[in-house]
Amino acid sequence: MGDKEKKPLKYRILTYGCQMNVRDSETIAGLLESSGFNQAEDLSEADLIVFNTCSVRHSAENKVYGKLGEIASLKKKRPEILIAFGGCMAQLPEVRQKLKKRGVDVVFGTHNIHELPYLIARAQEERSPVFEVWEKEGRIVEPLPSCRKPGLSAFVNIMFGCNNFCSYCIVPYTRGRERSRKADDIIRELEELAAAGYKEVTLLGQNVNSYGCGLEEKMEFADLLYRANSVAGIERIRFTTSHPKDVSDRLLQAIAECEKLCEHIHAPLQAGSNRILQRMNRNYSREHYLKLVERMRHYVPGVSITSDLIVGFPGETEEDFLETLDMVERVRFDAAFTFMYSQRSGTRAAEFAEQIPLEEKKQRLERLNRLQYQIATEINQELQGSIQEVLVEGPSKTNPQKLTSRTRSNRIVIFSGEKDLIGRLINVKITEAKTFSLFGEIFNE
Ligand code: SAH
Ligand code: SF4
Ligand code: F3S
Numbered sequence: 001m002g003d004k005e006k007k008p009l010k011y012r013i014l015t016y017g018c019q020m021n022v023r024d025s026e027t028i029a030g031l032l033e034s035s036g037f038n039q040a041e042d043l044s045e046a047d048l049i050v051f052n053t054c055s056v057r058h059s060a061e062n063k064v065y066g067k068l069g070e071i072a073s074l075k076k077k078r079p080e081i082l083i084a085f086g087g088c089m090a091q092l093p094e095v096r097q098k099l100k101k102r103g104v105d106v107v108f109g110t111h112n113i114h115e116l117p118y119l120i121a122r123a124q125e126e127r128s129p130v131f132e133v134w135e136k137e138g139r140i141v142e143p144l145p146s147c148r149k150p151g152l153s154a155f156v157n158i159m160f161g162c163n164n165f166c167s168y169c170i171v172p173y174t175r176g177r178e179r180s181r182k183a184d185d186i187i188r189e190l191e192e193l194a195a196a197g198y199k200e201v202t203l204l205g206q207n208v209n210s211y212g213c214g215l216e217e218k219m220e221f222a223d224l225l226y227r228a229n230s231v232a233g234i235e236r237i238r239f240t241t242s243h244p245k246d247v248s249d250r251l252l253q254a255i256a257e258c259e260k261l262c263e264h265i266h267a268p269l270q271a272g273s274n275r276i277l278q279r280m281n282r283n284y285s286r287e288h289y290l291k292l293v294e295r296m297r298h299y300v301p302g303v304s305i306t307s308d309l310i311v312g313f314p315g316e317t318e319e320d321f322l323e324t325l326d327m328v329e330r331v332r333f334d335a336a337f338t339f340m341y342s343q344r345s346g347t348r349a350a351e352f353a354e355q356i357p358l359e360e361k362k363q364r365l366e367r368l369n370r371l372q373y374q375i376a377t378e379i380n381q382e383l384q385g386s387i388q389e390v391l392v393e394g395p396s397k398t399n400p401q402k403l404t405s406r407t408r409s410n411r412i413v414i415f416s417g418e419k420d421l422i423g424r425l426i427n428v429k430i431t432e433a434k435t436f437s438l439f440g441e442i443f444n445e
Helices: 019-034 058-077 093-099 113-126 171-175 183-195 221-229 249-257 274-279 286-299 318-331 358-382
Strands: 010-015 048-053 082-087 106-108 130-132 153-157 200-204 236-240 264-266 304-311 335-340 387-395 403-407 412-415 425-433 437-442
Touching: 010 019, 019 048, 019 082, 019 113, 019 153, 019 200, 048 058, 058 082, 082 113, 106 113, 113 130, 153 183, 183 200, 183 221, 200 221, 221 236, 221 249, 249 286, 274 318, 286 318, 304 318, 304 358, 318 358, 335 358, 358 425, 387 437, 412 425
Parallel strands: 010 048, 048 082, 082 106, 106 130, 153 200, 200 236, 264 304, 304 335, 412 437
Antiparallel strands: 387 403, 387 425, 403 412, 425 437
C-alpha cells in the first residue's frame, strides 16, 4: 500500500442489504487485512471507508446516499480519507454516473471484490478515482481470505447469482447468472468453521433449490445437506432462500431426516393472486403454493414457514390484494417480511403501466402487517408451556441481565441464566409469548 505511510491504514466497512452482503463484507475485511490494513474502532478513525451497498429497494439506496453525503463532508475536513464503493448499487450504470461527482475514490462491483486491494493501491498511486466494475460474473474465485466476527453462527455461500428474473427484482442484474460452489469447497469451509468453534451455519443462495446445476459432479441441494449434516462440531444447519416453484420431496425428506437441519423453510410467496404472480414471473400459482405448504407440513410436522410479501405491485387491485390477505390466513406464516413494491429501473415491472400510488401501498402494507402480526402472535401463544431446544447466543440486547437464544424454528427466546450457557444447546420452557419474541425459563428434567 501507500509507500510513504508507515502506520498501517485503518478501514471501516459499512454494510447494507442481505446476508450475501454481510458475507461479502467478511471477505472484503479478509482481503484488506491481508494487504496490511487494520480495522478502525470507529468510523471517525478510519482512513478507508468501504460501502457495501444494496439496491433491492429505493429505501436501501437512499440510506446509502445519505451516509455517503455524511462521509463526503467528513472528507472535506480530512481530504486524505479514501472512499471505496461496492456491492449491488455499484453494478448499476446510472448509480456509477452519480458517483462521479461524489468524491468516491474506488468503485468496484460484486464480481471483482477480490481486486479491491489492488484498486485501492491504484487510486492512491494515480491520485485519481478508479472505477472498475465487471459487467459479467467470472469464474468463482476461491479461496479468498475472510475475516469473520468470532461467534457461534456463520453464513456460508453455496451459490451466487440468480436466473429467475422475477419482474420486480434487480438482483439478477447486480449478481449475474447462477453458479454453484463445489460441494467439497463448501464442506471444507464448514469443517474449518467447526474447528473455529462455530456451532450454526446458514447456507446462502438466492434459490438454494437449484444448487448443483452446472457443476461437473451430479449434486442436488439435498445431497449437499446430507453431507453438511455429517460435519462434526456443527450443531445446527439453516438455509435461505427456497423458491416455491421447486422445493423437492428429497429436500423435505432431508430436513426430516437430518437431525442438524432446522425445521424452518423460508419460501417467499410474494403475492396471493395468480394474476399478479404471473406478472411477477414467479412461475407458480396460489394452488401450487398451498399444496407445497401441505407437503412441507406432511414431511416435517411443526415446520416453521416464513415468507416475503410485496404489496402494491403494478396493477394490483383491491381484489388481488385481498387474495394476498387470504393466503396469509390460509397458510398462517410463522413470520413474514413485508415490503411495498419499489420501482427498480431496468427491471420489467418498472415499465408496467398502473403503478400504485404510495398512499395506497402504505395502507395495504399496514393492513397486511396487522393481519400477519396477529397470526404470528397467535402461533407464538400456542407455544406457551412447550419445551424448546435453543442455542444460547449471548446477553439480550434489550436486557443485558438476561440471555437471548434461538429455537430451531428461528424464534428468539429471552431467559435468565448464567453466562457459561452461551454457545450451548439447552432446553427452555416457554412462559410468555409476544409477536416477535418468546420468554422462557431453563428446563431441567
Ligand atoms: N432470492 C430471494 C430474495 C431476494 S430479495 C427470493 O427469491 O426470495 C428479498 C426480497 O425483497 C424478495 O423476496 C422480495 O420480497 C423483496 N423485493 C425484491 N425486489 C423488490 C422490489 N422491487 N420492491 C419491493 N420488494 C422487493
Ligand atoms: Fe430476485 Fe426472484 Fe431471483 Fe429472488 S428469485 S433474487 S426475487 S429474481
Ligand atoms: Fe442482497 Fe440487496 Fe444485492 S438484497 S443481493 S444486497 S440488491
